[in-house]
Amino acid sequence: MKTPSFIRNTLIVTLSLSLSFIACKKDAAPPEQSSNGEKRLSSLEQEKKLKDYILSVGYAESAIADRGDYFLVSGDIIYMKADAAKYISKAGEPTGARTLQNRSQFLVNFYFNQLANNVSRRRMATVYVDASVLGSGVDNWGAEVQQAIAEWNNVPQCMIFFQQTSDPNQADIIVRSDASAGMQLDDNVIAGALPPTSDGRPGSSLLINLDFLSNIQVSTLQKKYNMVHELGHTLGFTHTNEPGTQIPGTPASDPASVMNGGTALNQWAGFSFWDITAAQALYPLEYKNVMVNKPGTFAAENGGTENIQWSSGYMNGNVRIEIYNVTTNFPGRYYEYTLRRVVTSSTPDNGLLANGLVYDLDNGEATQLPIAIKIVSTSLPTRFDFTEPFFIMFD
Numbered sequence: 001m002k003t004p005s006f007i008r009n010t011l012i013v014t015l016s017l018s019l020s021f022i023a024c025k026k027d028a029a030p031p032e033q034s035s036n037g038e039k040r041l042s043s044l045e046q047e048k049k050l051k052d053y054i055l056s057v058g059y060a061e062s063a064i065a066d067r068g069d070y071f072l073v074s075g076d077i078i079y080m081k082a083d084a085a086k087y088i089s090k091a092g093e094p095t096g097a098r099t100l101q102n103r104s105q106f107l108v109n110f111y112f113n114q115l116a117n118n119v120s121r122r123r124m125a126t127v128y129v130d131a132s133v134l135g136s137g138v139d140n141w142g143a144e145v146q147q148a149i150a151e152w153n154n155v156p157q158c159m160i161f162f163q164q165t166s167d168p169n170q171a172d173i174i175v176r177s178d179a180s181a182g183m184q185l186d187d188n189v190i191a192g193a194l195p196p197t198s199d200g201r202p203g204s205s206l207l208i209n210l211d212f213l214s215n216i217q218v219s220t221l222q223k224k225y226n227m228v229h230e231l232g233h234t235l236g237f238t239h240t241n242e243p244g245t246q247i248p249g250t251p252a253s254d255p256a257s258v259m260n261g262g263t264a265l266n267q268w269a270g271f272s273f274w275d276i277t278a279a280q281a282l283y284p285l286e287y288k289n290v291m292v293n294k295p296g297t298f299a300a301e302n303g304g305t306e307n308i309q310w311s312s313g314y315m316n317g318n319v320r321i322e323i324y325n326v327t328t329n330f331p332g333r334y335y336e337y338t339l340r341r342v343v344t345s346s347t348p349d350n351g352l353l354a355n356g357l358v359y360d361l362d363n364g365e366a367t368q369l370p371i372a373i374k375i376v377s378t379s380l381p382t383r384f385d386f387t388e389p390f391f392i393m394f395d
Helices: 043-057 081-087 142-153 220-235 273-282
Strands: 064-066 070-073 077-080 112-114 119-123 125-129 162-164 173-177 191-193 205-208 298-300 304-309 319-329 334-347 352-359 368-377 384-386 390-394
Touching (some): 043 064, 043 070, 077 191, 142 162, 191 220, 334 352, 334 368
Parallel strands (some): 125 162
Antiparallel strands (some): 112 119, 304 352, 368 384, 368 390
């Protein structure tokens, strides 16, 4: 994100296809033929088509900076030239992004699938924080990345869900310094990120400029603001105050939006109302988030109980309540929920089941147990809700 510039339009999304950090070579050789006989564009031709594509999205030419292996757009959105062909149709023309009026063609696939045998899966976007941004003092961004992840995960009625991983090979997004990636952001650009790809994954890199404004002191709240902003780019949001494809239900301008460009020195003060509206419009929750009690990690007596509470009146009559074991599959980037037990097959939708959550270990189970609660309408099985996973640590 750049330092302050101006305020204009409304929250928008990127119209972007697959990107990668692969260096490309200048090649003025004649176009080759692919295996199916189609013309292959040279590197120079692809570079020109990529720039045409970026312009077709709505960016001004002055917003596009050529950085050799990539175009840097609006200061912190990165388009790699090596992947230019993925923006070009078989006819060799831009893919026609302007035909889309309300959203980008590719967003992150945060699915929630109910499988057979009482198993469900929820897709997450995994984030790895590289050691290059875990230095001492102002060069340590680890806590602020975690806080930014939590802010996006807590947007209500929204499928966005990030999960941090300690293995870079299992990460959708790697957060690292620009220098460690072999790139150099402009001095007045604090961070940059890639947009989502055509396979439904988020932008794969988030780069931090540790030398921002000649090493000025950046506060914790400024770091957090910028990490929320850049994660927004990996989800497909671009700058609210610049041209682009408007998200339905958002206004003509939003000075409070965290996605405004030119705001690198801002401090985190929360999402604006319209930021939340936009996130909910692009990533609507596939199930109703009505559960009230989702305990955090805490100690419990084996055999102890707790009330289960939810917002009553949505489930259309009686409800079924179930407890699920939760496992994390990082290679597959999903949580897997497996039925542990049925608490009740039918109870009134009055918002309370006293002592419904029983903490008890089965034989051979570990004393730290990740679980989740599911509530489902008995008359409308497609109307349901899971809590997020939470941990019970048995005494």
